[in-house]
Amino acid sequence: MSLMQPISLYDEISLDIREGRGISIECDNISIPVDRTNLAFKAAEAFFKTTGINNKAIIKIKKRIPVAAGLGGGSSNAATVLMALNELTSLNLSANDLAKIGLAIGSDVPFFLVGKPCLAKGRGEILEPVELPKFWYVLINPGFPVSTQWVYRNLNLTKNIENINI
Structure with missing residues (x-):
């Protein structure tokens, strides 16, 4: 179980759909892939495949979230693309439908x-909204990337107390 909290740090995404087919991505950060491995690309591709829409998506990303910082930058961009395409195409897919598409892209x-x-x-697919008190966060970036997958793989979440597994 994880407690997840949105914060006010975000990448800026602009998205345009046009006649034609395909997906193109531009990003102001050269360390971000602009091919099929990009989660925003995967989101547009999954949306088009699920809905049967055949349009061209042009996605531009202004990167503000530090890369490989464990803050969900790629996943938040994928979610933004799904919501934008849903609105731009006027399909009005339900939140559950968008979540199903999103889960196939990434757990968060x-x-x-x-x-x-x-x-x-x-x-990450079972979400229970919770109320939290307001408080401030201090985010510290060490200046080098850390793979979230590596962190979870190497994090010992079990205390050495009998019958307790955290």
């Missing part, structure tokens, strides 16, 4: 569709 994409503090269970 559905959280960024909710936009509220949540307890996340399972792989």
Whole structure:
């Protein structure tokens, strides 16, 4: 179980759909892939495949969230693309439908569709909104990337107390 909290740090995404087919991505940070491995690309691709829409998506990303900082930058961008395409195409897919598409892209994409503090269970697909008191966060970036996958793989979440597993 994880407690997830949205913060006011975000990348700026602009998205345009046009006649034609395909997906193009531009980013002001050269360390961000602009190919099929980009989660925003995957979101547009999944949206078009799920809905049967055949348009061209042009996605521009102004990177503000530090890369590989564990803040969900790629997942939040994917969620933003899903919401934008839903609005631009006037399909009005439900939040559940968008979450299903998002979950196939990444475990925390559905959280960024909710936009509220949540307890996340399972792989992140089971979200329970929670009320939290207001407080300040201090984010410290060490200046080098840290893979979230590496952190979770190497984090010992079990205390050495009988019958307790955190």
